[in-house]
Amino acid sequence: MKKIAFVRTRYLPPSETFIYEELKNINTVKPIVFSRKKMNLDRFPYSDIRKLSHGTNNIIKRFRQEKIKLIHARFGNAGVRLMEVKRRTRLPMLTSFHGFDLPVKRSRKNLYHRKLPRLFRIGDRFTVPSFHMRQKLINWGCPPNKINVMYSGIDLKKFTYLKRDLKTENVVIIAVGRLHKKKGFRYLLKAFKQVVVQYPTSRLIIVGEGAERGKLTELISALNLKKYVKLEGIVTHSQMSAMLSQADIFCLPSVTTKEGNQEGIPNAIKEAMATGLPVVSTLHGGIPELVADESEGLLVPEKSVKLLAEKIMYLIENPSVRREMGQKGRAKVENSFDSSKQVRMLEDIYKELMGDNK
Template sequence: MTTHPTSTAGSTAADRPHGRRRVVMWRDYWLAPSETFIRETTTALTRWEPVLVGRRQFDTTLMTADVAPYSDRFAGRLASRLPAGPRARRGWRDAVADPRVGLVHAHFGQDGLSALPWARAAGKPLIVSIYGMDVTSLPWRRGADGRRFRAGLAELFDYASALVPVSQFLADRTVELGADPAKVRLIYPALGLDHRPAPAGDAVGIVFVGRLVEKKGVPDLLAAVARLPEPLRSVPVTVVGYGPLRDELERQAADLDLRVTFAGRRSSAEVAEILREHAVFCGPSQRAANGDAEGLGMVFVEASNAGLPVVTYRHGGVPEVVADGETGLTVPEGDVAALSNALARVLADPEWGRRLGRAGQQRVNHLFDRHRHAAHLEALYDEVAAPLGATR
């Protein structure tokens, strides 16, 4: 396997520079506000012109698709779950078969399955970016759903010219599922990084950002804070995000008598500012009961970019972002006592924490630079693309 380590919301192909070749960027749903990494991949390209294709267009979106036949309103959501009609099928067929299109790039394995029949029908190469649950949990669903998805992945892996996991952890999972190792190309994702200096010495408290679901480990974070000695136990904790565990977490924080603010869902800009107001980021991600794991953890990149030291479990792809003892501290997964001790070390020595944060900022600015990402990705496009004008 080969390792390679700001845009306008609602933009369309007409707003982007025209290149000599075109690549169909396939995402079933364009584009969730959390998927800034797909926006950055799309807008970082310089030699290839992206054409955005999918099933449904979100009302609140980072980018507007060129071809997405279904809206985000009730009727559109319902229609998108039914077999596609002639108009939708014609739109997908024509977008992919366009002689100027050299390949299809699908984001997520399940989206690769949506794009596969159109790439195959047009005789176009297909590459698929792998982000996490597509190889950690979906293949292991119980019953017929899991069997169908595994069978689909086998077909997808066979046809695809390249599979692009965003971490070595996901590369290994992809090969374990039967992918040809020669097709697996690790390219770290592009992120629109803020190059402002790390925060000064007035940042305080612990911050978490993410969905309030089992995989994110927020109960362990609260339990770890409760184990801190005073006065560290009284530091403020901010939990940014939403999800089904919020009520349970609020009860846990109250029972433990912790100073926790549940900030709910926030915009990307608000999250960036909240991060910079805190002294340490703690995200104890862990494997969920359904097998879901942190493929890389974009939020760890964002926290390091904001200049925060990161305290986390050694889990999934997270250690590829957080260098233990250099940019933060990683401890064995599920060890709440060790997590608490790591938090105590960083909180008790703010200057050391700031040094860790500055080192983390330098690390992610190198690994996840959008220009570096685009250079590797466009080189892959050049390698696998169909000849100019090819179609069926």
């Protein structure tokens, strides 16, 4: 079986379940993970992880020792770091972009930005998680014929569909994601402040960890929402599934940061839809490719606190709409976002790129 170098400089942050789902389901080649830092191995167990050496010569030596036939760089920054390795080994290289690694705004002072055009010239293939991001890659100068849109999938066996009660009291809204500015949680808190005025029995749970925790905690206090909002932190897969099953509405109001950082298509939304939750989100990144407005959920412009509150309250008031949206959401993730199906597409790309490296 051919070996590929699956390069992720940190294996693996808790938000990157989508990478793990791909890795563990690949079975037509043997992925060897090369990483500079190992983390969360209890959450993402994988047996074949090697140290990613510093220095091009050392990496080349290791790849040759392992008889690597293809390089799969996870995130654009890894692709940029491996350009010289790719040139000297003449190995085919696939680079997967995911969001932050392809900002909207360019800076000539940013070394990474200056190197991206060369990566697009010498790289053999690039995957992106949405058509929205495909256009961003083209805008940066990547040849369209080198780009494959490959939606990242989820393990549907871990997220069971649940037909929820038709209630308007004690409604639970859940939000899941890294506590980062682009997730828009500060706007959600401001919107939820309006919601509890009309629906004081409603509750909000935010699941995740990150640099914004302190600011969000302060905002919760300033808005007098301590009684209504819980910052849950990081939870296990089984805990996440249980929490989604106990919720009634999922909300992720993603925004574009001032640096131009955007989402691809958040896996957290896919997982929520798999359990039958209706979604309130924003017209941002690739989200409209997953959630069609007034079908699987409701979409509002970025940073629109007023509309965000109105859409949440509309779903609280209309439980039958919530159930119908949840049914459509489950059907969509089954059709287009099942990890076991998506990984076969990835294997087809590997096969094509290694055609001359038998």
